[in-house]
Amino acid sequence: MxxxxxxxxxxxxxxxxxxxxxxxxxxxxxxxxxxxxxxxxxxxxxxxxxxxxxxxxxxxxxxxxxxxxxxxxxxxxxxFPGVERLTGDLTVGEILQRSSISRVDVLGGGPAEAGTVVATGDFVRPQFQGGELVLVTTPAAGGRLVPFERRDPTPCCADH
Structure with missing residues (x-):
């Protein structure tokens, strides 16, 4: 740079x-x-x-x-640095090692455990919070996490 x-x-x-x-x-x-x-x-x-x-x-x-x-x-x-290495299923620890993301949080639950698997869906959009790059996730099936922001979110009330 x-x-x-x-x-x-x-x-x-x-x-x-x-x-x-x-x-x-x-x-x-x-x-x-x-x-x-x-x-x-x-x-x-x-x-x-x-x-x-x-x-x-x-x-x-x-x-x-x-x-x-x-x-x-x-x-x-x-x-952001390392974004190209955040594909597939990765542990929280791998995400932190491979990128400039400082923390992985579970929405409403605080920091995620280092060994927890995150199904990235090849789409990771962390947010800057207090000067740190933080990936917010939500629980998914099988004890995994998924990024809170999805590439193709289901529209609200899609089944109505």
Missing amino acids: SSNSRIIGVSLGHRTLAEADHWILALDPAPVLACTHLVGEPFPHVAISVLSVSPITSPPELRSAADAAATGRSGRAVR
Whole structure:
């Protein structure tokens, strides 16, 4: 990573997390770190912070959202060190060893045990919390955990 790397805020008006993820994953070269941020101004959308040496510009009307993303203290990480090694079923300990994730939590239950298996579904989106990258999980069948955020979540009331 170059000493000229810095966090840049980008706002292109992405309406969904999936749209923002797609834009991030299409960057070439891939950034070391890229996060999404939900912003409300000038309209609800997803802004992005990215560690980059290259300037990425936002339209003037979205500059305040880009600035908010660049200076935000939280974010949902799409690209982060080790993300490419978080595929398949891994133990909590393996996730912590293979990536920059600092902690794996069970929603409402605190830190997960190091030997507990996480079925990643090849889709891991940790959140920055208090300066640490934290993967929030939920219990699944067979004593396993799954990431709280799923690639293709079931819509609320899908069976109604």
